[in-house]
Amino acid sequence: MANQTSIPVVVNGACGKMGREVIKAVSQAADMRLVGAIDKNPTAQGEDIGEVIGCGPLEIPVMADLEATLVMAQSEGQSVMVDFTHPDTVYETTRAAIAYGVRPVVGTTGLSVEQIRELAEFADKASTGCLIIPNFSIGVVLMQQAAQQAAQYFNHVEIIELHHNQKADAPSGTAVQTAQMLAQVQSQYNPAEVKESEQLPGARGGTTAEGIHIHSVRLPGLIAHQEIIFGDPGQIYTLRHDTSDRASFMPGVLLSIRRVMPLKSLIYGLDKIL
Numbered sequence: 492m493a494n495q496t497s498i499p500v501v502v503n504g505a506c507g508k509m510g511r512e513v514i515k516a517v518s519q520a521a522d523m524r525l526v527g528a529i530d531k532n533p534t535a536q537g538e539d540i541g542e543v544i545g546c547g548p549l550e551i552p553v554m555a556d557l558e559a560t561l562v563m564a565q566s567e568g569q570s571v572m573v574d575f576t577h578p579d580t581v582y583e584t585t586r587a588a589i590a591y592g593v594r595p596v597v598g599t600t601g602l603s604v605e606q607i608r609e610l611a612e613f614a615d616k617a618s619t620g621c622l623i624i625p626n627f628s629i630g631v632v633l634m635q636q637a638a639q640q641a642a643q644y645f646n647h648v649e650i651i652e653l654h655h656n657q658k659a660d661a662p663s664g665t666a667v668q669t670a671q672m673l674a675q676v677q678s679q680y681n682p683a684e685v686k687e688s689e690q691l692p693g694a695r696g697g698t699t700a701e702g703i704h705i706h707s708v709r710l711p712g713l714i715a716h717q718e719i720i721f722g723d724p725g726q727i728y729t730l731r732h733d734t735s736d737r738a739s740f741m742p743g744v745l746l747s748i749r750r751v752m753p754l755k756s757l758i759y760g761l762d763k764i765l
């Protein structure tokens with residue numbers, strides 16, 4: 492018998508690499524209950540999501556209809572939608588969840604600063620909690636905090652992010668957030684020593700307004716990895732994080748589901764809710 496005081500959770504992108512981990516984690520969490528599984532995968536429509544992902548029956552069918560699932564989630568009480576879909580759709584799905592009063596926990600990356608600002612305004616108006624979390628691993632938060640500390644002393648830094656080659660967006664959400672956190676410490680990095688030219692366009696990576704270079708590597712065999720390299724005459728300081736299993740994101744996802752419940756506005760970043 493389901494615990495009716497538990498948090499009702501809908502997973503959007505349920506059949507994907509992250510979605511299936513979330514389905515498993517939520518269905519094993521004593522204080523949550525899975526009430527919906529959304530995915531556009533045509534072969535999975537109507538099938539039991541537990542059977543689709545190979546963890547046994549969960550009696551929740553995969554649905555493509557976002558709005559119908561949000562209405563159903565709303566009828567279950569104060570509920571949450573976890574989104575791991577695609578950069579092209581996440582803005583609309585997050586907006587729809589807020590409109591239905593279903594709190595979004597957004598892991599999908601690729602939202603622009605402007606889109607996040609608009610979603611924050613919308614969540615404020617609706618008095619609905621929303622979390623946008625570019626990376627759910629505690630190790631990444633620690634690496635970013637160490638980088639902010641290092642940035643007090645180094646003003647030369649480059650970021651290399653390395654991901655599997657099914658990733659749609661570049662640079663990664665983690666790299667974008669890391670650069671934003673470095674920008675809080677210094678307004679300008681990497682002062683030019685020479686006039687640079689690129690014989691191969693893009694060879695120096697993408698450059699933020701604060702002069703931070705970000706390089707994106709995409710290869711099969713990788714999951715999610717990032718290096719932040721600080722340089723100064725005579726020394727290099729490198730911070731590196733490696734994800735070897737997507738299960739590592741799940742403690743952060745479950746924490747976010749719990750933390751979003753009492754919120755009335757949007758928060759960006761796992762570091763703000765730890």
Ligand SMILES: NC(=O)C1=CN([C@@H]2O[C@H](COP(=O)(O)OP(=O)(O)OC[C@H]3O[C@@H](n4cnc5c(N)ncnc54)[C@H](OP(=O)(O)O)[C@@H]3O)[C@@H](O)[C@H]2O)C=CC1
Nearest residue numbers: 504506507508509530531575576580598599600625626627
């Ligand atoms: N914040 C974090 O810690 C992490 C964030 N991510 C981010 O999460 C996102 C998803 O990653 P990942 O799970 O690897 O991607 P996958 O492609 O493996 O999974 C996405 C799933 O969502 C489905 N989907 C896409 N668009 C829609 C839509 N409009 N409605 C319903 N379902 C949809 C896809 O279906 P189909 O295959 O048919 O397109 C697929 O099943 C990416 O942006 C990634 O960067 C990933 C890991 C950690």
Ligand SMILES: O=C(O)C1=N[C@H](C(=O)O)C[C@H](O)C1
Nearest residue numbers: 600625626658663664665715
């Ligand atoms: O696409 C991924 O896999 C990941 N995406 C997120 C990002 O863009 O930073 C988080 C993590 O790096 C895995």
